[in-house]
Amino acid sequence: MKKTKLERLHNQLLLFTINRPDVRNAIDYQVMEGFKEAIHTVKQDSSIKGLIITGSGMEAFCSGGDLSVFHGLHTEEEAYSMLSKMGDILFELMTLNRPTFALMNGVAVGGGCEIATACDFRIAKESTKFGFIQGKLGITTGWGGGTMLLEKIPFDRACKMLYSANVIPSETGVELGFINQVFDEGEFQEEGIKWIEELLNNSSSDVLASYKAMSVRKWLSSNLKSRMNEEIKQCSILWEGEEHHHAVNAFLARKKN
Template identity: 55%
Template sequence: MEKVVITEKKDGIFEVKLNRPDIRNAIDEDVMDQFKQFMTFVKSNKHVKAAVIIGEGQQAFCSGGDLSVFHQLKTKDEAYKMLSKMGTILYEWMMLPVPTFAVLNGTAVGGGCEIATACDFRIAKKGIKIGFIQGTLAITTGWGGASMLLKKLPYDKALTMLMSAKRYSSEEAFELGFVSKIVAENNFYQESYQYIRETIRSNKEVLRAYKQIKISEWEKGLKQKMMQEIDRCAELWEKEEHLQAVKQFLNS
């Protein structure tokens, strides 16, 4: 079974579906590599109008990193290698020349919330949970999520989401400004795509021109900030508090 399914929709919209519902669409090295391949495709194809990320199933958009793999990483260097790879991917996703949408079909926590942050728009199913829960594992965001979030939300609201490590309802996340649109469970997929198409009514050149305005701002230091954030997470990764928190989580 393919871990990532890429589908071309109408009007130049491409969907990237995380296809690991049995483990809540968690991210491993294979998924990272397929993300990279897709981004290469987008950058080289002018007919792409928008890119959409969604999770398979009804339960989870993405739970973050695949802990069955990543909990084997014990040292700072081991952690940094993995974290910086995904952090670079999310930076490049932010810099894609087309508008990007996270369609949160289910829970988006931890690294899944960081993936959603990298997108320009976040559409959430009513009643799901969203949160930067990394603090409960005694680490910070590890893929650059804090640096990205601080670019997109007012400072106090971003810091609240990060420091509280709380699981917010989609309605609460909407009030904070993290979620762009809430859609009811009935006809969720169809209504989400209706919102996407309404948002990108302009032609491709106009969409890319507007996106480039923001990219030009992000190019000035964002990647360096993300890598510094990731380095700090890697330092915390090898500490006993994190290793014990992960062990407790896996045994719960």
């Protein structure tokens, strides 16, 4: 089974799906390549109005990095190699020249929450829970998500999410300004896509690109890329630490039982 899917919808939208429901749509290197393909497609096709990112099934948007793959990374250098690869992808996603949407069909934790943060809008299913749980694993956000979050919502709200490492319900996400729209379980994807269509309906892809460029110019002028990279470096240092490896071993042991 292919780990990602890329579909051109009839309404000038591109839908990218992480297709690993058996592991809660966790990210591995093949999924990273799928993200690159989606971003490249948008950049090359000027008729596309927006990129939608979602997960397969109705349980998880994305559970972050696949620990069964990445737990083999022990040193700071090994961790940085992986983290910076996905960090580069999320920088490209955040600064993409078209509107981007996280269609959060289920749990979005750890790196999954970083992916959602990189998008311009976050649309959640009513039962969706999300959170930057990295602190419970002895590390910080490692794909640039903390830096991006501080660009998206007020400082105190962002810090509350990052410091607590809690999993948060979608209705609280609306109060924090992180979630833009919530829909019921039943027709979640259809309603979410309809909401996106209505938002973009009156503007051409060129107009949308011009508006997005206003934010991108601000982010580039404030050295977003280098700030994300400093975050990634710090996470790499913590990754090498005993606290992180102990926490991940305990997590994997619980999954086996």
